[in-house]
Amino acid sequence: MKINWGTGIAIAIALFISFILYFVIKVQSNSKYDNELVVEEYYKKDAVFGKEMKRVQNAEDLAEKPVITETAAGITIVFPAVFIPNKIKGKVSLYRPSNKKLDFETSISLSNPSLLIPKSNLVGGRWDINMEWQYDGKEYLTKETIYIN
Structure with a gap:
């Protein structure tokens, strides 16, 4: 199977977005990375x-x-x-x-x-x-x- 430039760029962008989303979800779901406000009000x-x-x-x-x-x-x-x-x-x-x-x-x-x-x-x-x-x-x-x- 032959992959052209357009398909390669689309795959690279999809992999990059997946990589970023993985870390965003990991930080939001793990209590080790607490992101509370210092002052409530x-x-x-x-x-x-x-x-x-x-x-x-x-x-x-x-x-x-x-x-x-x-x-x-x-x-x-x-x-x-x-x-x-x-x-x-x-x-x-x-x-x-x-x-x-x-x-x-x-x-x-x-x-x-x-x-x-x-x-x-x-x-x-x-x-x-x-x-x-x-x-x-x-x-x-x-x-x-x-x-x-």
Whole structure:
């Protein structure tokens, strides 16, 4: 049987389309390749973006900023000594971009200027930390990405 150019090109295109469709179906059906949104209601989150930027700017304007570090015990957040610890209120949200099920929040309730998030609550990898806090009626937002080994 003899195959001409037109038939050969048609076969090549059909094989290429089949190859691409195989990988599309494989990625969509396998839970290993999770393609969830990081934030569920991103339109609502975008609507309050201006307020969020004001809180971020408030945090950037501080002479002494809170320090977020990884320690052997977990993640430690140390507030500057100029703040009275029991007047700091808010929450710390830890987001795991690769797995929404690992996300959690903890409230800020301090008796000393540091907050410890135990390593037992954290798995290795990237964590996005959003710390929303208030002090003397002024709102702040501190964002940081940290990698846990």
